[in-house]
Amino acid sequence: MxxxxxxxxxxxxxxxxxxxxxxxxxxxxxxxxxxxxxxxATRRVRDDGPAHGLTFDHGAPGIDDADGAFGRLVAGLADAGHVVRWPGAPQSARWTGQAAMNAxxxxxxxxxxxxxxxxxxxxxxxxxxxxxxxxxxxxxxxxxxxxxxxxxxxxxxxxxxxxxxxxxxxxxxxxxxxxTMAATWTVMMVLDAAIEGDAFRLIEDHSSPIELMILEHLKPGRAAAPARIVAHARQQWTNAHLEADKYEIADKLGPIICGLLDARNVRPIHAAAHRWRYARAEAPxxxxxxxxxxxxxxxxxxxxxxxxxxxxxxxxxxxxxxxxxxxxxxxxxxx
Ligand SMILES: Cc1cc2nc3c(=O)[nH]c(=O)nc-3n(C[C@H](O)[C@H](O)[C@H](O)COP(=O)(O)OP(=O)(O)OC[C@H]3O[C@@H](n4cnc5c(N)ncnc54)[C@H](O)[C@@H]3O)c2cc1C
The missing domain is CATH 3.50.50.60 (FAD/NAD(P)-binding domain)
Incomplete structure (x- = not known):
């Protein structure tokens, strides 16, 4: 055999x-x-705090829209209810897992x-x-x-x-x-206020350490409350802080992420960071x-x-x- x-x-x-x-x-x-x-990837919060049981798609927020065998696979998964179309996301993340990416x-x-x-x-x-x-x-x-x-x-x-x-x-x-593969620090946060608007937000100010924010509660198929964010740090910032401690990263980026939201006095009630040392293929x-x-x-x-x-x-x-x-x-x- x-x-x-x-x-x-x-x-x-x-x-x-x-x-x-x-x-x-x-x-x-x-x-x-x-x-x-x-x-x-999807992370479920396991501690006993206020975020217990909530999930974050802390790796790829979505999967790309492609032709060929992959396109057929995704269409089949969509028909069976395992993935959903994500209106408003770019072509690189046009589909996402129903309820959770890893599902x-x-x-x-x-x-x-x-x-x-x-x-x-x-x-x-x-x-x-x-x-x-x-x-x-x-x-x-x-x-x-x-x-x-x-x-x-x-x-x-x-x-x-x-x-x-x-x-x-x-x-x-x-x-x-x-x-070569690019690294990305991602930060997952639960917020104490409601946030509306777009789920997929590219940060155009290149001086910000944050490149992308995904409002998890506004993605299709997710519970609409509480407000939850996954933020991706810019590559240059990630490289400069690659070996930093994950708690230090969450502490540093948390207030910056809140400052990027169009809401006042928003505070995180849960924050955690994850380092993807090999996040994206940069030069395949x-x-x-x-x-x-x-x-x-x-x-x-x-x-x-x-x-x-x-x-x-x-x-x-x-x-x-x-x-x-x-x-x-x-x-x-x-x-
Ligand atoms: C932050 C982030 C954002 C992204 N955004 C997008 C996006 O918007 N759209 C998109 O299409 N893609 C996106 N991607 C990329 C996408 O996730 C990857 O291209 C794809 O998932 C890679 O799949 P893979 O099977 O090649 O590798 P992986 O998903 O890395 O799978 C490799 C597996 O091997 C296991 N493994 C590694 N070493 C060992 C070992 N020694 N023994 C046993 N197991 C091992 C790992 O645990 C893992 O499960 C993103 C990725 C990240 C991290």
Whole structure:
């Protein structure tokens, strides 16, 4: 039985799994976090304060409007009520998850064998005779382990992929290192006053540390109260404060964000910050995916193609189709 491992259960990993599932291969996904979605992320407030249970889409606020297979996927998700159109958002965020961004990917993950809280530490060639070609070292809450696979697709952001495959596929690592990814600090706040108007607000004053504010309670499909904001810091500001403490960032940016609102005396009743070290693909590699010489270790993700969700999907899908073709030409018969 051919065993294919996918590292990462973000959009590109789930797209790859969707296409490989059709081949009947034995698939397993290793995901370091507790949920699917990757940067299509939603945070639920867990503390016992006044914001308890509220959610913020603190990664991508929406997904882009695209043609082709991704467009068809989104149309299907919309018909089934998992995503909704977001009037007033730009083309790059024309759709958003119904009620929460990460909920959009639930249908793609259904029925897959996903091992959550399993972080891939390294991938090496397996020299044991009569066994699978690759070995993945994994870190999980119940201890470290290894998993063998005939083929692997790695879908972590470029610098993390480079580190993972450096010894097994140095050519992939070298190309992954040419991709640059921009960092973004995001701040999530619950406010003590009602705020009306547009949900998507670009800040045109380039001297402001804030580039974008999304009023969560005004997005389609969200509870209309209390007022909630996710603000994205400008890239230059993020870079200058990259290693700062998250509490310090929330304290610094909170009053600035309130000052940008067209309401007086607004105060946050909850504020938290999250650093996306690898938020957006700034200079993508330009190939749909990368492959080792033997064709059974591949890398996919938005950083291959471009900065949006559709790029992640297209890359994962392209890698899966190439992988399926490679395995069949090797005479490896799926289950
Ligand atoms: C702040 C922000 C704003 C954005 N705005 C938009 C937007 O408006 N429109 C748009 O279309 N896109 C937007 N994006 C980009 C979009 O989110 C990404 O292009 C897309 O989600 C990337 O998907 P991916 O699967 O390639 O990577 P990811 O979503 O990063 O998925 C990779 C997965 O791999 C896992 N992983 C990493 N390393 C390991 C490891 N060693 N072992 C196991 N698992 C691992 C991660 O936990 C993650 O789940 C935004 C992103 C951010 C952060």
């Amino acid at each position: 051919t065993r294919i491992a996918i590292v990462g259960a973000g959009l590109s990993g789930l797209a790859a799994a969707r296409d490989l599932r059709a081949t009947g291969a034995d698939l397993v996904l290793f995901e370091k976090s507790r949920a699917v979605g990757g940067r299509l 959009a990917l639930g249908p793609l993950a259904k029925g897959l064998d996903i091992r959550f809280q399993h972080r891939a530490l390294s991938i090496v060639r397996n020299d044991e005779r009569n066994s699978a070609r690759w070995r993945v070292a994994l870190e999980a809450p119940d201890g470290d382990s290894t998993a063998d696979a005939d083929a692997i697709i790695v879908t972590a952001p470029a610098p993390q992929t480079a580190a993972l495959v450096r010894s097994a596929a140095p050519d992939i690592a070298r190309l992954a290192e040419t991709a 590699v330009g190939f749909p995916f990368l492959s080792s010489a033997c064709g059974t270790l591949m890398a996919a993700g938005d950083w291959l193609f471009g900065p949006n969700a559709s790029c992640a999907f297209d890359s994962g899908s392209a890698a899966a189709r190439a992988m399926a073709g490679r395995l069949l030409s090797d005479g490896v018969t799926p289950r």
